[in-house]
Amino acid sequence: MYKIIRKEILSDTIKLMVVEAPHVVRKAEPGQFVIVRINETGERIPLTIADYDREQGTITIVFQEVGKSTKHLGTLQPGDEISTVAGPLGHPTEIQKYGTIICAAGGVGIAPMYPIARALKNAGNTVISIIGVRSRDFLFWEDKMRYVSDELVVCTDDGSYGRKGVVTEPLKELLASRRIARVWAIGPGVMMKFVSLSTRDFNVPTMVSLNTIMVDGTGMCGGCRVLLNDGAKFVCTDGPEFDAHKVDWDNLLSRYQIYKKEEILSFETWKHKCSSDTDCHCEGKR
Numbered sequence: 001m002y003k004i005i006r007k008e009i010l011s012d013t014i015k016l017m018v019v020e021a022p023h024v025v026r027k028a029e030p031g032q033f034v035i036v037r038i039n040e041t042g043e044r045i046p047l048t049i050a051d052y053d054r055e056q057g058t059i060t061i062v063f064q065e066v067g068k069s070t071k072h073l074g075t076l077q078p079g080d081e082i083s084t085v086a087g088p089l090g091h092p093t094e095i096q097k098y099g100t101i102i103c104a105a106g107g108v109g110i111a112p113m114y115p116i117a118r119a120l121k122n123a124g125n126t127v128i129s130i131i132g133v134r135s136r137d138f139l140f141w142e143d144k145m146r147y148v149s150d151e152l153v154v155c156t157d158d159g160s161y162g163r164k165g166v167v168t169e170p171l172k173e174l175l176a177s178r179r180i181a182r183v184w185a186i187g188p189g190v191m192m193k194f195v196s197l198s199t200r201d202f203n204v205p206t207m208v209s210l211n212t213i214m215v216d217g218t219g220m221c222g223g224c225r226v227l228l229n230d231g232a233k234f235v236c237t238d239g240p241e242f243d244a245h246k247v248d249w250d251n252l253l254s255r256y257q258i259y260k261k262e263e264i265l266s267f268e269t270w271k272h273k274c275s276s277d278t279d280c281h282c283e284g285k286r
Helices: 068-075 107-122 142-147 168-177 189-201 249-255 260-276
Strands: 002-009 014-020 033-037 045-053 058-064 084-089 100-106 126-133 151-156 182-186 206-209 225-228 231-234 241-243
Touching: 014 068, 033 058, 045 068, 045 084, 045 107, 058 068, 058 107, 100 107, 100 168, 100 189, 107 126, 107 142, 107 182, 126 142, 126 168, 142 151, 151 168, 168 189, 182 189, 189 206, 189 249, 225 241, 225 249
Parallel strands: 100 126, 100 182, 126 151, 182 206
Antiparallel strands: 002 014, 014 058, 033 045, 033 084, 045 058, 206 241, 225 231
């Protein structure tokens, strides 16, 4: 069992948890992920490691409540225990001194981008970070990203904070005016697709961290399959980072919708069960 040490509410739907996971911390590196299972019958949830503390033996996970399992996870409190935290999984980010690089993150993707930007900064790169959210209410870790960046651009879709617009707008301006060696992008699939299209025009190598449907995390189930222009790969064992210019984005985005109906049904069933259980005090109750 893995104890939750600290919990922080970053927005209405985004939660942070610091979890004891000493075996994960020993080998965790930026870009890797864990698979979390709330209880023995729970769904396996892949979550990128947002931070880690080797001395304390803890990892930080940041997740958005979008379905039954993540909403259930969000009801847990410090002192509660998670049944399974498997990892670290996937290949770490390839950290080198590239020159001037851009880290573009959208929404909850800000969290997994933080350790990558930090490692790239420590490797001697000039780090320009662009973070984008729907509105100021969804913005988090601005100070942390600013600390590991030489420059930081904050965008909000509605203009409630920072620059109004999406991350691709300042990205294109920087690509046109600066010599950019490499770009990393983490966020919603459609955001990463348009970052890829933008950087392709400038022939700038771009890496994306993909978050696909995943079951076992060892390459056995095939659920996380992604099509590249040189063949199919598995996000769990070949990724999670891939060359953005090789990804079949239309195929990837369509695969996100495969279990949409089942996900809605699962959440509604869980919420109904919670509301009828007099011993349940989780958020499904409300």
